[in-house]
Amino acid sequence: MAAPLEHPPATETARAWNGPGFAEFVAIVALMMAVTAMSIDNLLPAFPVIEAHFGLSDPNRAQLLVYVYMIGFGLAQVVYGPVSDTYGRRPVFLASLALYAAGCALAMAAPSFEWLLAARVIQGLGAAGGRVLSTAIVRDRFAGREMASVMSLIMMVFLIVPMVAPAVGGLMLSFGSWTYVFVSMLVLAAVLAVWFTARMPETLHPEYRRPLSLSATGQAVMLTLRTRVAIGYATALGLMTGCIMGYVGSAQQLFDTGLYRLGPLFPLAFGLVAGAMGTATLVNARLVRTLGMRTLSHAGTAAFVAVGLVQVGLGLAYAGKPPLPVFLAVLSLNQFLISFAMPNFNALALQPLGSIAGTASSFLGFYTTMLGASCGYVIGAAFDGSTLPIGIGYAALGGLALLVVAWTEHGKLFRGGVSG
Structure with missing residues (x-):
């Protein structure tokens, strides 16, 4: 019989813990999530080399290396949560790493662009384990504002990766082949x-283990779908993820070989924008304990929409090419603001689902990733040599996210409860 679906007790964070200390715990879980960012961002400098190697005529086609990865990443999340709710987080995560490594090896041997795309799907299938299980591991240990604070710290460490990943990719390219970029992924x-094997114990509470069956999984998914807070904030998170994916897919063309033609300075520009996100997550981690997840995320989303409209105005005023310092400043401000929304949306969505954290994280991760990848692809495919698609995408998706949050909270924005 399936385990009960009641909410976890408030005292669950006080359970005995025999794992790593707080700082090391955050570092390990952040690295689990960082596999995804590294697998996307350090490949960006290699786009022109890959285009030339495989004879791609349309530069927008290289963006598929991001989006097919995200498709595999999204699809596999449906599996990892339920399986980890049965067999535990440790063995499932290590199996996912093995699959990810296989994808890296296949990419290095790719004789065609289609083969490389298939290898990227396999990489995404493996990397999804880190996304699902990192969140589930945090939810196994923490709840409420404490969970949101921990997630913000993890996101801060996680966001250091985009600051250095393009530089790592460029360094690997200097060895003579784009295949060396995948070597850095294998090393990570x-x-x-x-x-992880040496230091992270099993975090799944024995009483929360669930049978691996379609009925048990279906019961957990239906509870998730019926929980307004969970599905509402997950939808808002997916829309905001679409903004990030649209920017990442377009970044190489924006900064490197397309609009601003920064060349070797591309990693610097990319890192500056990522640094704004990292700074915001640190600020969020400090403020969320006192102001609450709802107040910070609602305010951050509203401000994000306003700055998105400024981006659109600048694009129109400068015929699609604002001065680089101005564009970087406004883009960094929006990335700063989005970091007050995304970690808190994630925590709010999972907050009422502690007894099914693995399956809930899995399903919601699938949902938000597929929604984000789809929206991001629309933005990236619309790249026309100007900044307008990014600005319009940010303003539109941010506005939709704010409307969804208002629906979730029955129109009552900026009002946090005891746990949010």
């Missing part, structure tokens, strides 16, 4: 596998 996976 190996380090994580050793560290």
